[in-house]
Amino acid sequence: MPPPPNPNIDGGWGWAVVFSTFTVRFISHGMIYTFGIYYVEFRKYFGTTSGAASLVMSILVGMTNFV
Numbered sequence: 001m002p003p004p005p006n007p008n009i010d011g012g013w014g015w016a017v018v019f020s021t022f023t024v025r026f027i028s029h030g031m032i033y034t035f036g037i038y039y040v041e042f043r044k045y046f047g048t049t050s051g052a053a054s055l056v057m058s059i060l061v062g063m064t065n066f067v
Contacts, residue, residue, distance in 0.1 A: 028064045032057070 031038075035057045042053045 025064075028060065031060060032064070035060075 039053060039057075042048070042056065043050070046053070
């Protein structure tokens with residue numbers, strides 16, 4: 001009689017992936033929804049134009065949706 005299949009195939013690695021994905025999405029969506037608060041400070045601190053400061057957010061949104 002063959003042994004029963006192992007129910008714990010991945011050794012719990014799936015939960016690490018789920019937790020990591022949740023954390024990354026939580027932080028990136030938090031930045032997306034609160035960027036208006038940081039926008040003025042980015043412009044002051046880096047001394048940039050509106051377009052350059054907005055580029056940071058554009059890249060973040062693009063990479064979040066890409067991944």
